[in-house]
Amino acid sequence: MYYNALGERVSRRRYREMLAAAKNRRELIAAGLHNRRDLFKMGLLTGTGMLVAKNGLSSRAWAQPFQQGPQNICAGAGLPASPPTRSFIVPLPIMPVAQTVSSLTPAPTIAPNTGAGEVRAAPHQAPALGFPFPPPKLYRFTQQAIQVSQSPDLPLQTVWGYNDGHHATSPGPTYAAHYGVPQLTRNINALPPLSQNGGFGMPSVTTHLHNAHNPSESDGNPCDFYEIGHFCDQYYPNVLAGFNSDHQPNGDINEALSTLWYHDHRVDFTSQNTYKGLVGYYLLFNQFDTGNEETGFRLPSFPQFDVPLVFADKVYDPISKQLAFDLFSLDGIMGDKFLVNGQIQPFFQVEPRRYRFRLLDTGPSRFYEFFLTDLNNLGAANPFWVIGNDGNLLPAPVQVQSVRIGVAERVDVIIDFSQFAGKTIYLENRLNQLNGMGPVNAGQCTDVNGNPVPTMLAAGQGNLLMQFRVGSGHVQDDSGNPATQTFYQLPSTDAEPRITRTFKFDRLNGQWSINGQFMDCHTFRFQVQQNSVENWVLTNATGDWTHPIHIHLEEHQILSRNRQPPPLAIERSRKDVTQLHPQERVLLFFRFRDWLGKYPIHCHNVVHEDHAMMGLWHVQAEGDDVLVP
């Protein structure tokens, strides 16, 4: 029998937790926190008398006690620490390629088929512009609860995923789409009823195809959500920007997109629903990015050597061992478990040759800086090539030792494993982030002993995200050498903007805002003129916070950061998410072409997004002159 301080019987597990808590407490006292009263005041004692696990210290807990002291102690965020899990014992899951269906019942209609339960904001724009209807490829995606294993050391998890009729997975099946082949997805909401969400998640959805040059009614606008039993037919024309404007009829090849993703975008609940699993990849191929290393740009062949990776950091409840979401965070949620393609710290067996990896940060709030780490040679730089930013191929590959992305950003990279033949190496995140504010800024804060907390952790001290087991011997590799490759040219940014608009990202008493206003599905902030050029200035008024800002419909180019050209070579590129760093002013170039309708601008730290750091605008034949929308 085990007893607590009150003489009550407790389980052995509870007793072990009590002992661990006592140990934590001794360490905290050793760190100069002297008595129970202090601990309670700090919130380090929970209501049930447990000490908060140290690596799960909540910002809410940390905030109070250090106000008297001169030091600015780094505040952690999040829930109690997850239970332990073993690393690198499960192979990397690969999401299946999405399968088409021969027909849909009822047949798709141009106007929303409300009688059959369809919820869509407007009739399809594409057929009137000459696109076939129905298009040649049809998909039927059912959003439903599924049971998955995310680690052999955790029980099965009930998450929400996508079922294409062949596989029900989370992340969902990977679309392999082609330019010139339009397609339509029927997205069906078959999620479990209210009260069966397992603790978080809103069974009400709208599926955004992130980065697509899509008509508004198929964009997956946050306000176009629909309930259980309803569906939305989303028409994806797979067409280059400019097809209906400055590059008729086929669009501008220099606007080609490669690595897109889809995710739930339900207003106010996107963080919960994406955390619960509603994310997936959408790859877009063409005559250059062919998916075949013997043709076009000769990029490593899909799917064997072209591998999409979905990164997510999550927390599991220490008692139930079920996926946990911090329902009451306003700042951002930090996971202490790192998942790749839905599995905690998997390994991947690779051949000693070039691979293309598509890296996607699905958040909720974390920035990553990816390094290749050889634990037996921590001093080695281990360079690799970035070929695409936000999934858009760069003019030419850029060799790097690391690359940083925020939530919703993607990078396409080429790793040549021939240099690591026979070795085990790791993809490591060395960026230090403790809470939703973003990466730790230099000099921002200290640990409890007064030592400065670094932005970048030493090699091997970061988060080992996945393990590569590199085979040896000679293998075929017909992919091109990144050192000599070139891809698309950047579209010109010389055109005079019709208007330059300014967006101040701010935090007013904890309320995330853009120009002092909040998300509201019935308020359009401004009107963009169809087929016009605009410059947008994004300014960060939130102090030490970093925000990944996403704009729908059109990509942008970063003209300047604080009036200087963007310092990183990989930012001389087309983007759909731009990191807005502390104290920064970023100038963006846009051409809004082809489609009409409503779209949002928002922070893609999904916790900020859900707390109103978003605004709607629309594209119409006539634009307005609102400078500060």
Add this chain to the structure above:
Amino acid sequence: MSLAGLASFAQASGIAGIAGIAQAAGIAGGLAQPGTAEAEEAVPSPRERIRRLYFPNVVLRTQDDKPVRFYDDLVKDKAVTINFFFARCEEICPLVTSNLAKVQRLLGDRVGRDLFMNSISLKPEEDTPAKLKAYAEMHGARPGWTFLTGAPADVELLRRSLGFTNPSAKVDKDLNQHIGNVRYGNEPLMLWAACPGQARAEWIVESVSWVMQPAAKPAMARG
């Protein structure tokens, strides 16, 4: 007073945390007795887990000087809004409170039946029930909207548990920068979100309705 006695005193007087301290003292003092293993502690349901993590059942006092338990009386089985304010706040509070008054008017008699509004004082030692009552009346608050005060430690525990905090210690201690968001949620359905207290009142009503409507019983007599 024994530790157990102290804990029950704490419970009876609604002082949060003393029970926790007593228990922690036991932890540090190693009062737990060794013995044979027994069945593992039951895994709490998701709803129970949320209650334990976020809803301390502290005793607060309403503007009518009535004692209420936060979880049992204010949150359990209800759709609610929760925000923090203080009566003499001259910055954001008047804006949010008058906005919430408009929300209440727009929702009509559903407040107090399908939705319960709660505003908790950040200056509990200053905001007595009488002051809260005057404040509520000044803003035209009607039944179904409860203004709350309590022991400072309890209010602080609630503030932290519900995430009305700032990760910067400097900002967090500045009452003029206190969090102005309004939590909305449905306890039995485990649906929780938040919107800015300064959002358009009509939009707050629409947002709250996402968690409220499912809670309304279709068979409920509405005249």
